[in-house]
Amino acid sequence: MGEIPVTILAAVAENGVIGRGLDLPWRLSSDLKRFKARTLGNTIVIGRRTHESIGKALPGRRTIVVSSRPVEGMEVAPSLAAALAMADTPVFLAGGARIYRDGMARADRIEITRVHARPDGDIYFPPIDEAFAKVAEEAGVQGERDEYPFTFETYARTQRAS
Secondary structure, eight states, rough: OOOOOEEEEEETTTTSSBBBTTBOOOOHHHHHHHHHHHTTTSEEEEHHHHHHHHHHHHTSSSEEEESSSSOOTTTSSSSHHHHHHHSSSSSOOOOOOOHHHHTTOOOOOEEEEEEEEOOOOOEEEEOOOEEEEEEEEEEOOOTTSSOOOOEEEEEEEEEOOO
């Protein structure tokens, strides 16, 4: 059996912002529904601050928190590599910036919800590695509970580091 697939899953504003403090700088109900549909039954790996912003384990998914210290009620791994070694289902890296940056070398796919806004924020998505190419783009359908318009972008790894 091959390696378990790893996908980076993020909502990213046009200016690269992914967060403000411990919160998202927008409200996008459609993106949250897509996140749930993509991750149910799989493993999500998040950093400690992302876990603090969510405040709980997400139902229907195995959640592994990368942290150097225990996190009450959660599975914890000391590094991204250790978290990936623990996984037994497809993995979705779901934040924050350090998980995304460190995961870029290991991910097979990147799925971005490109938020068409330029909000203030203090947490940014790293540049997409040149080992990836955009393979799909689809306009999202903005619902009444979506603060901004958005587009779904999919990137696939085209090369592995030697």
